[in-house]
Amino acid sequence: MRAAVVTTFGGPEAVEIIETDMPEPATGQVRIKVAAATLNPADAAVRQGVFGGAGRQLGLGWDVAGTVDAAGTTVGAAADWSVGDEVVALLFAMGTSLGTHADYVIVDADAVAKAPTTVAAAHAATLPLNALTATQALDQLDVQKGQSLLVTGAAGAVGGYAVQLAAHRGISVTAVARESDEQLVRSLGAAHFASPGAVEAGSVDAVFDTAVLGEAALEWVRDGGAYVGVIPQGAPASVRGVRTDAVSVTPDGARLTELVALLDEGVLTARVAETYALADAIKAHARLAEGGVRGRIVLVP
Incomplete structure (x- = not known):
């Protein structure tokens, strides 16, 4: 072969x-x-x-x-x-x-x-890789319904799935992406859109940093919030009590079955x-x- x-x-x-x-x-x-x-x-x-x-x-x-x-x-x-x-x-x-x-x-x-x-x-x-990464990162962030999440690289494959999954959980999502991608990320369920230079410091409960902005994205998390990146061992050091971590995707057929169902239901694109x-x-x-x-x-x- x-x-x-x-x-x-x-x-x-x-x-x-x-x-x-x-x-x-x-x-x-x-x-x-x-x-x-x-x-x-x-x-x-x-x-x-x-x-x-x-x-x-x-x-x-x-x-x-x-x-x-x-x-x-x-x-x-x-x-x-x-x-x-x-x-x-x-x-x-x-x-x-x-x-x-x-x-x-x-x-x-x-x-x-x-x-x-x-x-x-x-x-x-x-x-499999992109949606499992997104859902496992959301689990690590432990963002609850009614809280706020900022996703960097929201127009990308992992970021896009994260926007859709978070919105489906009742989380208020701010999407950070290029201005030309605003319509796309809003169609995925983002309640708010921002360019990187327009985010207020400490304004969200958590950040999922798929664009690997690091410390810049960490500044947008409120005191005591959570940050998860996509580079294992690459998360910035904790500041202001913010919990920092990175997702390392794990194969999981049961979880993948749930994601397939969400795709067939139209929740995921x-x-x-x-x-x-x-x-x-x-x-x-x-x-x-x-x-x-x-x-x-x-x-x-």
């Missing part, structure tokens, strides 16, 4: 499409025939060597939408899945030799959820910017590197 990997770090040209053996699922795992897999900034970070791993083959791709093709010994969660089931899943791909940017991928069965019924595979593939063939992964990475993408780039084998 084919898979996109890196063996040396660098720009988009570092991505290689290799031929490799078909992986076999172990006990508690399933093999998924990939229909679509999202290209995320995390993949660019792997390609650039941000997470280390020099001298090794590193797989690319965390999200997958596709069809169960085989299962290991069916114990536990693996017993829930049958060949032919249409599913979505998150593979925690940090340091793995093969990711979801491939023809087939092995994932733990408890990371799998039934695929949405209202969208095609390309849109479904944008859900899956946004695909562009699709590329797996063979054109270098072109896809180059497009991501250009910036300005609204929605996710998706690879289709």
